[in-house]
Amino acid sequence: DIPMTQFPSTLSASVGDRVTITCRANQGIGRWLAWYQQRPGKAPKLLIYDASTLETGVPSRFSGSGSGAEFTLTIDSLQSDDFATYYCQQYNALSTFGQGTRVEVK
Amino acid sequence: DVQLVESGGGLVQPGGSLRLSCAASGFSVSSNYMSWIRQAPGKGLQWVSLIYSGGTTYYSDSVKGRFTISRDDSKNTLYLQMNSLKAEDTALYYCAKGRAVRSWGQGTLVTVSS
Numbered sequence: 219d220i221p222m223t224q225f226p227s228t229l230s231a232s233v234g235d236r237v238t239i240t241c242r243a244n245q246g247i248g249r250w251l252a253w254y255q256q257r258p259g260k261a262p263k264l265l266i267y268d269a270s271t272l273e274t275g276v277p278s279r280f281s282g283s284g285s286g287a288e289f290t291l292t293i294d295s296l297q298s299d300d301f302a303t304y305y306c307q308q309y310n311a312l313s314t315f316g317q318g319t320r321v322e323v324k
Numbered sequence: 325d326v327q328l329v330e331s332g333g334g335l336v337q338p339g340g341s342l343r344l345s346c347a348a349s350g351f352s353v354s355s356n357y358m359s360w361i362r363q364a365p366g367k368g369l370q371w372v373s374l375i376y377s378g379g380t381t382y383y384s385d386s387v388k389g390r391f392t393i394s395r396d397d398s399k400n401t402l403y404l405q406m407n408s409l410k411a412e413d414t415a416l417y418y419c420a421k422g423r424a425v426r427s428w429g430q431g432t433l434v435t436v437s438s
Contacts, residue, residue: 219384219385250423252424252425254369254425256369261418261428261429261430261431262369262425262428264424264425264426267424268424273426305368305369307369307371307424307425309423309424312371312374312382312384313359313361313371313374313423314371315361315368315369315370315371316368317368318368318369
């Protein structure tokens with residue numbers, strides 16, 4: 219089991235802001251990390267995989283970076299559609315999710 | 325098109341059992357890494373179990389010894405047999421394809437309560 223620490227747990231932002239969410243593993247996981255967006259009542263949606271590869275159809279304002287044990291998800295110029303909860307997931311050793319970051323309207 | 329349809333959830337008493345099913349279409353369950361992921365009401369995502377294409381299975385510590393993942397290749401269906409259920413197993417259970425999950429089902433709700 220590889221615990222994943224994701225922060226912040228809540229982020230208040232405005233449309234047009236640049237936001238960053240961080241995920242930290244307690245051991246190196248290479249680049250085996252994904253980011254998801256989840257809206258209320260919906261299944262998660264894959265945004266980024268292998269730490270920095272943008273999933274097909276996901277807007278380019280989303281980007282991922284990092285390797286080893288620290289990773290970030292950045293949303294450039296936040297849009298109204300982006301207010302949601304975001305999760306990281308490691309899949310280097312079985313799988314573990316971060317606790318989630320809720321992006322809310324400031 | 326890949327589609328995953330879960331079923332089998334419901335209300336069960338503590339100590340009871342349920343079997344969840346996930347009917348897949350558009351791909352072969354037997355050729356893919358498949359997992360079950362759950363989400364308790366108002367909480368985050370938790371990985372539960374996985375089965376590799378070769379048949380090897382793994383479980384989270386919280387369900388090990390109580391849950392069993394399996395598949396029926398002839399029906400292209402994934403299962404999760406859940407025994408000795410506890411209140412903390414109450415969640416929406418998703419079936420998922422792949423390590424980084426592109427394809428999710430709609431989920432099936434399991435409620436463990438007396």
